[in-house]
Amino acid sequence: MDGTLLTPPKRSARARGAVLGALMLGAFTFNTAENLPIGLLDVVAGRLGVSVPATGLLVTGYGLTVAVASLPLTHAVRSVPRRHVLTGVFAALAVSSLAAALLSSYGPLLAARLVTALAQALFWAVMGPVAVGLFPPGVRGRVIGALSVAGSLALVAGVPGGTWLGRHGGWPLPVTVAAVLGLVSLVTVAVLLPTTRPEAEPAALGISPDRRRFALVLTAGALSATGAFAGFTYLVPFLGDVGGFRPETIGVLLVAFGLACLAGVSLAGALLDRSPHGVLTGAVAVQATGLLGLYAWGARPAAAVLFLVLTGGALGPVFMATQHAMLHCAPGRTDLAFAANSGAYNVGIAAGAALGGLILPYAGVRAAFLAGGLLAVAACAVLLPGRPRPAES
Secondary structure (H helix, E strand, O other): OOHHHOOOOOOOHHHHHHHHHHHHHHHHHHHHHHHHHHHHHHHHHHHHOOOHHHHHHHHHHHHHHHHHHHHHHHHHOOOOOHHHHHHHHHHHHHHHHHHHHHOOOHHHHHHHHHHHHHHHHHHHHHHHHHHHHOOOHHHHHHHHHHHHHHHHHHHHHHHHHHHHHHHHHOOHHHHHHHHHHHHHHHHHHHHHOOOOOHHHOOOOEOOOOOHHHHHHHHHHHHHHHHHHHHHHOOHHHHHHHHOOOOHHHHHHHHHHHHHHHHHHHHHHHHHOOOOHHHHHHHHHHHHHHHHHHHHHHOOOHHHHHHHHHHHHHHHHHHHHHHHHHHHHHOOOEHHHHHHHHHHHHHHHHHHHHHHHHHHHHHHOHHHHHHHHHHHHHHHHHHHHHHOOOOOOO
């Protein structure tokens, strides 16, 4: 049975909108929680009495947990109603965030962060099929786009705002805010999302199951993420050492990068229902252009800004478009496909950061962007012969 042929259950437009809003809030909160320590490494290190590199494990350990746990966790709860899964996920977010705010030693704080990471791994797997199942099939691209916009807002507003709160009020303050936001999402989902069997959800199964297309999208997404983060991880030293920008200007450029990412997902979300394959291939091509442009012309300030904006504009749409593709080509359950895609993308993020770190001592930061651009070109090459069936194109 093709689960995507089921019509959305009868729910009021207000209830559907509220549940979507709760899921968007969850995407914003999880992405903020994941990246919040980046701007507060010195603050957290001082509070815990540990080194900054040790504090960095609060970020890298989080990302690796998401990458490794996504598929096994989703498989483990495959028969649990999504209302129960999501309320559990948001409860874990709230409790672990509150614990992180109260703890003052490194080991327990790291453990609390890993609990949040486990919740995030499950959240990204199940929230997409749940959200698109609330609405008619013709607007699923826009629903995925809305969730991606919310996630991107974390980089533009959530992390900078949390950094400001943490530097002025201490690390516990922004983490407590994350706990409160998690509670808001929990209550909304618990009250308004009906309890249904997972296999009966309208978007439970792919529209056009295709194992080959599924494998190609996973591979392209992982290659794209590896390429993007081979460069992005070392963007600040690149802008300073190669571009010659002053520290205060680099801060402005990072905001511009985040705004470009937000604009990219907004534009791609509007186009995704009409041309999903074109959006995915185009975003990867733009990413390759931006990374290779930074490598070739990054020493010229105007060119550096242009290619920085292109890179930022492509970063969000790539993952968004691969998630949307899972709704079409998933060879089985879409939640498992989402989990596999999220895991592959997070493996790419970790691999990209590691690759850039290996390149830096031997060839310099420009070479990291060259490697990233070439990986994005490889992702394009994977996608070009893999045009989907008419239902997805």
